[in-house]
Amino acid sequence: xxxxxxxxxxxxxxxxxxxxxxxxxxxxxxxxxxxxxxxxxxxxxxxxxxxxxxxxxxxxxxxxxxxxxxxxxxxxxxxxxxxxxxxxxxxxxxxxxxxxxxxxxxxxxxxxxxxxxxxxxxxxxxxxxxxxxxxxxxxxxxxxxxxxxxxxxxxxxxxxxxxxxxxxxxxxxxxxxxxxxxxxxxxxxxxx
Numbered sequence: 001x002x003x004x005x006x007x008x009x010x011x012x013x014x015x016x017x018x019x020x021x022x023x024x025x026x027x028x029x030x031x032x033x034x035x036x037x038x039x040x041x042x043x044x045x046x047x048x049x050x051x052x053x054x055x056x057x058x059x060x061x062x063x064x065x066x067x068x069x070x071x072x073x074x075x076x077x078x079x080x081x082x083x084x085x086x087x088x089x090x091x092x093x094x095x096x097x098x099x100x101x102x103x104x105x106x107x108x109x110x111x112x113x114x115x116x117x118x119x120x121x122x123x124x125x126x127x128x129x130x131x132x133x134x135x136x137x138x139x140x141x142x143x144x145x146x147x148x149x150x151x152x153x154x155x156x157x158x159x160x161x162x163x164x165x166x167x168x169x170x171x172x173x174x175x176x177x178x179x180x181x182x183x184x185x186x187x188x189x190x191x192x
Contacts (some may be wrong), residue, residue, distance in 0.1 A: 017061050023063045027149050029056030029071060034187035040173040048161070049080035051102075056184065058106060060113065067109050067123065071184065073102045093165050095130065103128045106181050116144050129157065130164055149188040154181050 034053040039046070056071035076096035078089050090096045104127050111121030119142045127136040138155045160166045160176040168174050 003065075003125075024059070024061040024150060025192065027056075027058040027060070027069075027151075027184075027186055028189070029053060029058075029184050029186040037181040037183075038078075039137035039181075040177040042170060042173060043082050047080050047085070047174075049078055049086075051075075053184065055100065056186070060109070062113050062115075065109060067106045069073065070103055070105045071182075075100055075102050088167060092166055093159070099129075099131045100126075109140075113142060114144065116146075118143050123153075129159070129162060132163060134162060144188060147188050149186060151184045152182065154179070 020165045031053045034056070036051040036053060037048070037130070039048050052074045054072040054074045058067065058069035058071070060067040075094045076090050078086055078094070080086055080089070098145075104125055106123050107127035108125075109121045109123045111119065113119045113121060121140050121142065123135055124135070124137040125135045128133065128134070136151045136155065141152045145152045156177045156179055158177045166174075166176065
């Protein structure tokens with residue numbers, strides 16, 4: 001009986017330690033499996049395109065609902081299928097020569113991240129565009145399957161209100177906000 005009690009006494013702290021260990025995890029983004037899609041309306045046309053996710057690492061803890069890290073997108077990687085339009089976007093609107101990256105740094109989240117399967121949370125953080133930080137809260141759909149995590153969100157960026165140049169000219173008018181669909185995929189690991 002003493003042997004069983006002693007074994008339980010020794011095993012209990014290890015069980016709690018492994019549970020706590022599993023609560024703090026790191027999501028490492030795979031840039032090749034991730035994508036940023038954008039959609040911009042206009043009075044005579046609609047533009048769809050994509051940007052390349054450059055890197056990303058997100059740390060989160062389910063117990064404390066804490067989150068930190070970053071996702072970085074290469075500003076000059078925008079591709080709308082029209083080289084002339086993309087060049088104008090890169091030079092006139094995004095000014096990629098001076099602002100090569102667009103980033104999002106999560107600071108907090110609301111909701112529950114399930115250890116496996118699907119979860120929906122609200123993530124609040126700092127979205128940096130054209131070198132200027134903006135507070136932003138986005139809905140995030142997360143799917144965890146073993147050591148694989150995917151995260152998806154849709155949000156709008158009021159780029160003109162945020163100080164970027166309006167690319168509208170004469171009768172060709174474009175929307176003052178751009179729709180963004182972010183899809184991240186990568187590996188999930190436990191950390192201390």
